[in-house]
Amino acid sequence: MEIKEQEEISNQERPPFFRxxxxxxxxxxxxxxxxxxxxxxFTHNYA
Amino acid sequence: xxxxxxxxxxxxxxxxxAYGVYKSKGQRNMDSYFLDNKSMPWYLILFxxxxxxxSAVTFLSAPGQAFTDGMRFVQYYFGLPIAMIVICIAxxxxxxxxxxxxxxxxxENRFDLKTRSLTAFLFLLQRGMSTGxxxxxxxxxxxxxxxxxIYWTNIFMGGFLIIYTVLGGTKAVAHTQxxxxxxxxxxxFLAGYMIVHLLPEGIGFSDALHIAGKSGKxxxxxxxxxxxxxxxxxxxxxxxxxxxxxxxxxLSYFGTDQSQVGRYLTARSIKxxxxxxxxxxxxxxxxxxxxxxxxxxxxxxxxxxPAPLSFNExxxxxxxxxxxxxxxxxxxxxxxxxxxLKRAATMxxxxxxxxxxxKNDVIKTRERLSHLETQSLEIREKTKTVIKASDSSAxxxxxxxxxxxxxxxxxxxxxxxxxxxxxxxxxxxxxxxxLNSLASTTVIDIYKRSIMPIASEKHYLKxxxxxxxxxxxxxxxxxxFANKLGSLIEAVNILGSLFYGTILxxxxxxxxxxxxxxxxVFWSALLTEGIIILVYNMEIVSFLWLNAIGxxxxxLFGCLLQLILPSKPGPAVIHNE
Numbered sequence: 001m002e003i004k005e006q007e008e009i010s011n012q013e014r015p016p017f018f019r020x021x022x023x024x025x026x027x028x029x030x031x032x033x034x035x036x037x038x039x040x041x042f043t044h045n046y047a
Numbered sequence: 048x049x050x051x052x053x054x055x056x057x058x059x060x061x062x063x064x065a066y067g068v069y070k071s072k073g074q075r076n077m078d079s080y081f082l083d084n085k086s087m088p089w090y091l092i093l094f095x096x097x098x099x100x101x102s103a104v105t106f107l108s109a110p111g112q113a114f115t116d117g118m119r120f121v122q123y124y125f126g127l128p129i130a131m132i133v134i135c136i137a138x139x140x141x142x143x144x145x146x147x148x149x150x151x152x153x154x155e156n157r158f159d160l161k162t163r164s165l166t167a168f169l170f171l172l173q174r175g176m177s178t179g180x181x182x183x184x185x186x187x188x189x190x191x192x193x194x195x196x197i198y199w200t201n202i203f204m205g206g207f208l209i210i211y212t213v214l215g216g217t218k219a220v221a222h223t224q225x226x227x228x229x230x231x232x233x234x235x236f237l238a239g240y241m242i243v244h245l246l247p248e249g250i251g252f253s254d255a256l257h258i259a260g261k262s263g264k265x266x267x268x269x270x271x272x273x274x275x276x277x278x279x280x281x282x283x284x285x286x287x288x289x290x291x292x293x294x295x296x297x298l299s300y301f302g303t304d305q306s307q308v309g310r311y312l313t314a315r316s317i318k319x320x321x322x323x324x325x326x327x328x329x330x331x332x333x334x335x336x337x338x339x340x341x342x343x344x345x346x347x348x349x350x351x352x353p354a355p356l357s358f359n360e361x362x363x364x365x366x367x368x369x370x371x372x373x374x375x376x377x378x379x380x381x382x383x384x385x386x387x388l389k390r391a392a393t394m395x396x397x398x399x400x401x402x403x404x405x406k407n408d409v410i411k412t413r414e415r416l417s418h419l420e421t422q423s424l425e426i427r428e429k430t431k432t433v434i435k436a437s438d439s440s441a442x443x444x445x446x447x448x449x450x451x452x453x454x455x456x457x458x459x460x461x462x463x464x465x466x467x468x469x470x471x472x473x474x475x476x477x478x479x480x481x482l483n484s485l486a487s488t489t490v491i492d493i494y495k496r497s498i499m500p501i502a503s504e505k506h507y508l509k510x511x512x513x514x515x516x517x518x519x520x521x522x523x524x525x526x527x528f529a530n531k532l533g534s535l536i537e538a539v540n541i542l543g544s545l546f547y548g549t550i551l552x553x554x555x556x557x558x559x560x561x562x563x564x565x566x567x568v569f570w571s572a573l574l575t576e577g578i579i580i581l582v583y584n585m586e587i588v589s590f591l592w593l594n595a596i597g598x599x600x601x602x603l604f605g606c607l608l609q610l611i612l613p614s615k616p617g618p619a620v621i622h623n624e
Contacts, residue, residue: 013316013317013318014318015318015321015322016322021135021136021321024321024325025132025135025136025325027329028128028131028132028325028328028329029128029129029132031128031329032125032128032129032328032332035332035333035336036125036268036286039121039267039268039336040267040268042265042267042268043265043266043267043268043269045260046256046257046259046260046261046265047260047261047263047265047266
């Protein structure tokens, strides 16, 4: 079975709060980006 | 430790163990022993995943790492959230659909038995050794506190854990991890609060951050750009190695290491597994940042308070009973003088930061502090040489003792006992999950598959318990040598990096390179593992890059060998066990 097919089957289980799992993945990436930005500012502020 | 500390520690242990045993009732077969009948909700999966990864090594070694090398170690976790997403998309649906006990069962369906057995063997070797280090980490606490022999302490510590794991099973492991994590988080905040609270009057949290920052300890993000230079590849922790190397390491650890796969296989559905993993991706980096921040705050704390010549004071006391006593006293005297100067310079720096903020004054004081810090480090290095000269078998690396030293000497009665208990609990959660996964891989992928394919459920359950005992003893033997490995948290990660790249490569070929068959991937994995060990021994690149290199080499060799080797059809049916 191809990855895409598996994804379609497992996507039938709706995630909480969002309509698609893709939104959750995007949220995780955005939070990571914000954390790196915060750490960058933190490093430069106290250096 | 006072009687109050002992009492609090014993009560905490008793409550956790009693709760774990109570929750483990009703196990009759391997399904309940290893998978808890696939009944766990997402929040238990989350606690179990975090509890398995965050061991006593994390709690003991990470603050010490920040104290000595700064907070840049946090970058090592940047690839983790991305890996969580890939695992949710590619790994979780497949493992659930195939209803596997271990990740390696899938490899026989996709390739052949020898590839499954090789991957399971690499996992057992790597995880067995890493767990040995995880036994040694809490054992050094007891040996340091009570002056016990470290080797006997390892045996005592490991023996206790074997009993707990054999009795508990997966369900007990997950439920105790939940309680352990609550206590650990509370303890972490309490320790951070106490460090700031114990600073001299007028020195606050912000001042402590400035002191640590001006000494280069708040270097959370480092972005070297000299890609053509060897130093770029030797640099262990920076943004690039964290995102790329860390991604491959996390993908391998959470996607192919049975100690983690076994956690989310217990979920009642794909949705529960995914939520546990994604929330782990959200909380892991901030959690690690906070643990490292404790180390940076400790550095600021010890600019005002007298620090010992070596944080491993038991070792230092041993030297004082030898002919090297005079040398140690001389070093101590010089170290005390420099500490006094450092204290004064730090106070000056704080006053300058509070005042008109003359930039030149700040820079000058900072340079003076930096010079004093270098002198301090030189004396510490000389101390290590003296310790080594007095006892060639002595452990001179005191990184793992830094946080512990603070707990014992500066925390009030009661809190010492609680924090020591927390370190034990963190160790138990992680080791219990590891022993459980070592037993499940041995029973499912080797014993049941190749040695005893037909037997009753009762027999396999009994075998699972015996193999848990076997791995417990193996890990204790490894623990006896762990003091030769330097920073424990780094030793665990180096061990992982030696094997994870190859294991991940095998899984990625299975998922994304459908034309590559068993023989090609098997030989490419063996070849890659040899190259990785060679590259590590020759110190060509920092260990974190080994994950990416190993993974890419397996894919490359697998594709090339497939062109050369005669192609045989893969397994036609799913192998049911």
